[in-house]
Amino acid sequence: MRQLYDVLIIGGGVVGSAIAREMSRYSLKIGVLEKNMDVCNETSGRNSGVIHGGFAYDTGTLKARLCVEGNRNMEQLAAELDFKFIRCGKVLVGNTQEDLETLKRTVEQGEANGVRGLKIIDKARLHELAPAVVGEFAMFSLTAASWIPLITRLHWLRTPIRTERTISWAMRLRPLTGTVTAITVSPLPRGGSTAAG
Numbered sequence: 001m002r003q004l005y006d007v008l009i010i011g012g013g014v015v016g017s018a019i020a021r022e023m024s025r026y027s028l029k030i031g032v033l034e035k036n037m038d039v040c041n042e043t044s045g046r047n048s049g050v051i052h053g054g055f056a057y058d059t060g061t062l063k064a065r066l067c068v069e070g071n072r073n074m075e076q077l078a079a080e081l082d083f084k085f086i087r088c089g090k091v092l093v094g095n096t097q098e099d100l101e102t103l104k105r106t107v108e109q110g111e112a113n114g115v116r117g118l119k120i121i122d123k124a125r126l127h128e129l130a131p132a133v134v135g136e137f138a139m140f141s142l143t144a145a146s147w148i149p150l151i152t153r154l155h156w157l158r159t160p161i162r163t164e165r166t167i168s169w170a171m172r173l174r175p176l177t178g179t180v181t182a183i184t185v186s187p188l189p190r191g192g193s194t195a196a197g
């Protein structure tokens with residue numbers, strides 16, 4: 001059956017799901033084409049679960065800016081999507097003078113990226129924070145956090161669908177299961193929607 005959409009997103013990982021969620025705020029008919037039976041069933045649902053602080057990315061890059069911004073927005077996102085995460089912080093451990101220089105440069109880069117709460121800590125403080133970790137010193141990142149991707153993934157696409165039903169957002173969003181094998185370009189029908197057949 002031929003169906004028409006204003007926006008058709010291929011892939012329901014965290015990126016496709018986040019785009020769908022954002023676009024669901026507009027009055028559009030949106031489709032998410034996902035080859036699995038559920039969203040975030042591949043890398044996005046099985047990664048290490050670190051919410052990065054943003055210190056590791058080159059200053060001025062989009063990745064650095066979005067990582068810092070995304071980290072700051074986590075509390076709001078977690079409240080909206082009803083999932084849990086822990087602001088447990090993160091340590092990068094070092095032992096040598098060379099390690100120390102690298103960690104100091106990492107602190108500088110992180111601060112230039114707008115990351116708050118970065119500092120070098122000594123062995124005693126490292127032991128206090130992470131008793132199982134062995135090292136002479138560390139860089140501590142206060143804003144780094146942790147979540148469980150496999151559980152959290154369930155909230156991504158379902159929440160806007162639930163929201164549509166409960167508070168009547170102007171959204172028509174449908175998850176469609178199927179593998180995209182080819183894309184063909186054909187003249188748009190009147191109204192200019194994207195076709196999924």
Ligand SMILES: Cc1cc2nc3c(=O)[nH]c(=O)nc-3n(C[C@H](O)[C@H](O)[C@H](O)COP(=O)(O)OP(=O)(O)OC[C@H]3O[C@@H](n4cnc5c(N)ncnc54)[C@H](O)[C@@H]3O)c2cc1C
Nearest residue numbers: 011012013014015016034035043044047048049050179180
């Ligand atoms: C081992 C590992 C650990 C990581 N740890 C972290 C971490 O701790 N913190 C962090 O922030 N990031 C981490 N990442 C990176 C992060 O997981 C990815 O950047 C992110 O999941 C990418 O999301 P995505 O939506 O772009 O891709 P994906 O999650 O891969 O989603 C793509 C989706 O498209 C679907 N798809 C693909 N082809 C088709 C097709 N032809 N037709 C229909 N559907 C299709 C797939 O089924 C999938 O659901 C890690 C990555 C790896 C590999």
